[in-house]
Amino acid sequence: MTDTAAPRSLPHRLAAVSLGGSLQRKLIWQFLAAAAVAALTLFLAIRVTADRAAEAAQDAVLAAATLALSEGLLAEDDQLDMDLPATVLSMLSAMGEDHVFYRVVLRGQTVTGYEGLALPDTIPTGNEPLFYETMVNGTPVRAASLTRAILFDGAQTEVQVALAQTRHGQAAIADAIAWRAGFLGIGFFVLAVPMSLLAARAILGPVGEVADGVARRGPQDLRPVAESVPPELAPFIAALNGFILRLRLAHSRTETFIAEAAHHIRTPLSAIRAEAEVALHQAGDDKIRTRLRRVIRSAEECSRSASQLMDHALVMSRSEQEVRGPVELGTLLDGLVASMRPTAELRELSLHWQRPEHPVVVLGDRLLVETALRNILDNAIKYSNPDDAIDVLLDVSGRMARISVLDRGRGIARADLASLAPRFQRGENVRDIVGSGLGLTMVTEVSDSHDGVFRLDPREGGGTCAVLCLPLA
Amino acid sequence: MRRSLSSPGLIRVLIVGLALVLARPAAALVVEEEFVLGPADAAPVLRILSTTDVSAARPFLEAFHNANPDLSIRYTVASTISAYEAIADEQLPFDLVISSAMDLQMKLANDGHARPIPHSAAIDAVPHTARWRDLIVGISVEPVVIVVRSGAFAQGKVPRTRRELIDRLREDPERFRGKVGTYDPATSGAGYLFASQDAAFGSTFWRLAEVIGRLDARLYCCSGAMINDLADGRLLVAYNLVGSYSRARAAEDPRLLVIEPEDFTLQLLRTALVPRSAANPDAALRMLEFLLSERGVTAINLVPGQSSVLSTPSGRPGASRTIRLDPGLLANLDRIRKDVFLRDWTAAMVQP
Ligand SMILES: Nc1ncnc2c1ncn2[C@@H]1O[C@H](COP(=O)(O)OP(=O)(O)OP(=O)(O)O)[C@@H](O)[C@H]1O
Ligand SMILES: [Mg+2]
Numbered sequence: 001m002t003d004t005a006a007p008r009s010l011p012h013r014l015a016a017v018s019l020g021g022s023l024q025r026k027l028i029w030q031f032l033a034a035a036a037v038a039a040l041t042l043f044l045a046i047r048v049t050a051d052r053a054a055e056a057a058q059d060a061v062l063a064a065a066t067l068a069l070s071e072g073l074l075a076e077d078d079q080l081d082m083d084l085p086a087t088v089l090s091m092l093s094a095m096g097e098d099h100v101f102y103r104v105v106l107r108g109q110t111v112t113g114y115e116g117l118a119l120p121d122t123i124p125t126g127n128e129p130l131f132y133e134t135m136v137n138g139t140p141v142r143a144a145s146l147t148r149a150i151l152f153d154g155a156q157t158e159v160q161v162a163l164a165q166t167r168h169g170q171a172a173i174a175d176a177i178a179w180r181a182g183f184l185g186i187g188f189f190v191l192a193v194p195m196s197l198l199a200a201r202a203i204l205g206p207v208g209e210v211a212d213g214v215a216r217r218g219p220q221d222l223r224p225v226a227e228s229v230p231p232e233l234a235p236f237i238a239a240l241n242g243f244i245l246r247l248r249l250a251h252s253r254t255e256t257f258i259a260e261a262a263h264h265i266r267t268p269l270s271a272i273r274a275e276a277e278v279a280l281h282q283a284g285d286d287k288i289r290t291r292l293r294r295v296i297r298s299a300e301e302c303s304r305s306a307s308q309l310m311d312h313a314l315v316m317s318r319s320e321q322e323v324r325g326p327v328e329l330g331t332l333l334d335g336l337v338a339s340m341r342p343t344a345e346l347r348e349l350s351l352h353w354q355r356p357e358h359p360v361v362v363l364g365d366r367l368l369v370e371t372a373l374r375n376i377l378d379n380a381i382k383y384s385n386p387d388d389a390i391d392v393l394l395d396v397s398g399r400m401a402r403i404s405v406l407d408r409g410r411g412i413a414r415a416d417l418a419s420l421a422p423r424f425q426r427g428e429n430v431r432d433i434v435g436s437g438l439g440l441t442m443v444t445e446v447s448d449s450h451d452g453v454f455r456l457d458p459r460e461g462g463g464t465c466a467v468l469c470l471p472l473a
Numbered sequence: 474m475r476r477s478l479s480s481p482g483l484i485r486v487l488i489v490g491l492a493l494v495l496a497r498p499a500a501a502l503v504v505e506e507e508f509v510l511g512p513a514d515a516a517p518v519l520r521i522l523s524t525t526d527v528s529a530a531r532p533f534l535e536a537f538h539n540a541n542p543d544l545s546i547r548y549t550v551a552s553t554i555s556a557y558e559a560i561a562d563e564q565l566p567f568d569l570v571i572s573s574a575m576d577l578q579m580k581l582a583n584d585g586h587a588r589p590i591p592h593s594a595a596i597d598a599v600p601h602t603a604r605w606r607d608l609i610v611g612i613s614v615e616p617v618v619i620v621v622r623s624g625a626f627a628q629g630k631v632p633r634t635r636r637e638l639i640d641r642l643r644e645d646p647e648r649f650r651g652k653v654g655t656y657d658p659a660t661s662g663a664g665y666l667f668a669s670q671d672a673a674f675g676s677t678f679w680r681l682a683e684v685i686g687r688l689d690a691r692l693y694c695c696s697g698a699m700i701n702d703l704a705d706g707r708l709l710v711a712y713n714l715v716g717s718y719s720r721a722r723a724a725e726d727p728r729l730l731v732i733e734p735e736d737f738t739l740q741l742l743r744t745a746l747v748p749r750s751a752a753n754p755d756a757a758l759r760m761l762e763f764l765l766s767e768r769g770v771t772a773i774n775l776v777p778g779q780s781s782v783l784s785t786p787s788g789r790p791g792a793s794r795t796i797r798l799d800p801g802l803l804a805n806l807d808r809i810r811k812d813v814f815l816r817d818w819t820a821a822m823v824q825p
Binding site for chain 2: 081083084085086088089093097099101102104112113138139
């Protein structure tokens with residue numbers, strides 16, 4: 001047994017896409033890189049600024065202390081007095097328990113303080129202390145120096161003072177701030193991770209929505225994309241819509257062309273056929289009569305193909321439009337069986353059809369359902385032997401309406417069952433019977449576009465059983 | 474100059490210029506006392522250089538030795554200035570220097586002679602006012618007190634503040650003439666430290682100086698001589714004495730009365746540092762940890778008038794003024810500043 005109907009599922013509608021780098025991932029990486037750069041810049045900026053600020057503050061304290069030290073210098077005749085308040089030195093150390101060194105030089109002689117504290121290369125002038133860096137006992141220090149003139153021994157004399165401190169305190173403050181800045185930077189970055197995820201998703205959201213909308217469409221739905229999209233996506237959607245339009249045009253042009261071509265072929269074919277039949281009547285030669293019969297048969301075959309092609313084109317274009325309405329199958333089959341009965345009686349077949357008491361309504365395109373059922377019935381009649389009976393049944397099975405057409409004809413070889421649905425495929429069993437191989441193609445297409453199921457199975461006791469199920473309305 | 478704060482037996486007057494910049498000839502360490510615990514030739518030795526005499530140090534030394542019998546201890550007592558020079562000039566391999574001369578300890582640390590002490594819970598528990606960087610750790614604190622002979626003042630008239638002392642001295646100048654003593658700031662480093670700290674806290678000090686100057690105050694180099702004269706009755710009032718020693722003497726001698734001035738009481742820190750020249754710094758750290766442990770604190774508190782930096786100090790809490798342990802102490806060692814101070818001091822003492 002073979003299922004000739006493929007289920008309508010998404011993979012059928014979505015073509016394979018060759019994938020490059022993910023746009024969302026790229027966006028997130030770029031956001032994160034930007035956040036990392038921003039965090040690092042923030043960290044460095046805070047660090048440098050804090051370092052400078054701490055140094056400036058320390059320098060201000062050092063300057064004030066140097067000034068206080070120099071102002072404490074007083075001369076009385078040949079005695080140098082110095083008021084060195086302990087608080088001046090304490091003040092320098094208060095911030096971070098720094099080491100403190102000082103030196104007072106008078107006439108090139110160190111009068112008090114540390115001889116190990118180097119003086120600046122240039123002698124400071126003016127009221128502002130001169131800052132410089134030097135080493136005391138192998139420890140780097142920041143120093144300030146100032147020169148003052150005092151009346152010493154009856155003459156104006158220059159006294160140079162130097163005051164130095166280690167910068168453990170400043171380093172500790174800078175370190176503490178750097179830690180905080182580091183945490184701030186990391187916090188900023190950590191916050192940026194979900195933010196960039198959200199942002200990337202928000203930016204790419206419309207793309208996904210459009211893709212979903214397009215993917216959810218039926219196989220023949222060639223309407224342009226109507227969803228409103230952000231202006232950045234407009235060129236993409238415009239291109240897509242242009243493509244859809246061209247596709248639709250090409251599609252309908254082909255269908256119209258096929259239908260017109262079939263029509264144009266049919267008319268001269270009937271002429272050929274009529275002419276050949278007249279000739280057959282008139283011809284006496286058996287050989288010529290055989291030839292003419294072959295001509296008539298070919299013309300019949302050709303005509304059949306043309307009308308099936310027309311029907312197929314119709315099926316194609318109608319299933320694309322997805323015209324849907326309630327279709328009562330009982331009435332439909334009433335008409336169809338009535339229209340087929342003459343053909344059946346011509347072949348001495350009895351058609352059994354009993355319309356069920358309750359109406360069976362499906363949602364679909366009446367014309368397409370009718371075409372499908374006509375082709376099923378046509379096959380049953382074509383491939384039956386004279387005096388056979390054909391049963392047409394309509395019932396409901398679960399949520400589906402079921403139409404079964406049972407014949408006692410030649411049946412189908414099991415090997416053939418799988419390969420009959422594609423276009424122009426005919427079975428091994430056709431022998432002299434005229435056909436194009438498009439009938440079952442149309443049945444399958446209609447069944448697919450209506451979310452139905454079509455099966456063709458050998459019937460027990462000989463013959464074929466064709467079943468078409470369509471979802472109830 | 475000598476700054477023996479607690480060894481009354483040895484009175485030696487060494488006059489050493491305090492000028493920082495004057496090159497001092499490297500003097501050999503003058504050992505006052507030496508105390509050894511454990512086998513002297515044992516391999517791990519902890520060498521302590523201290524200004525606290527053996528009798529006061531013994532409780533904590535023995536407690537430490539009991540807890541660490543593997544270590545033998547060589548405890549060397551020297552004057553504050555001698556101890557300073559042993560480290561600053563001679564770089565002698567002592568593992569721990571314990572001194573009451575806060576200014577000299579500060580100078581050792583400021584000049585890079587001290588080794589950083591690694592952080593530990595015990596060290597971090599020491600209040601910030603009793604530490605400087607990771608170089609100096611306070612061990613104990615003791616008040617700077619006034620000692621009077623009982624009966625020097627009438628009942629209920631014993632002065633409790635400097636102002637009251639000034640008033641009592643003024644009320645009866647004849648009684649106190651030549652009977653008031655204090656350190657000579659010119660010869661005693663501790664005396665100069667106390668006097669300059671006093672002066673920094675207000676004008677009362679200079680008023681007191683003038684009053685005792687007018688009373689022909691007697692100036693001493695050392696606490697021992699001062700307290701002896703007080704016990705003998707040659708003095709009635711001794712101003713600015715180290716608390717631990719005074720309390721110890723007062724405990725034995727009922728004629729001595731110790732007063733912690735209620736306007737403010739200077740608190741002196743006895744501090745420790747590990748010199749760069751230490752041969753066995755790990756042993757020194759063990760000693761420090763012990764001194765700051767529960768048993769160490771108990772042993773330190775055994776000495777009268779002295780309490781561990783981890784205990785709440787005696788006396789009125791609001792009156793305590795712990796001498797600031799920071800480079801401000803360096804000003805105390807400045808020659809010019811000292812000259813200026815001493816000129817004012819002499820002017821107060823020698824009055825026309
Ligand atoms: N009821 C049936 N009994 C036996 N064979 C059948 C039956 N229905 C279909 N077949 C086989 O399936 C083949 C395909 O059927 P299909 O209707 O597609 O083509 P066709 O009938 O040959 O041509 P046409 O397009 O003209 O109907 C047939 O050629 C035939 O071999
Ligand atoms: Mg057919």
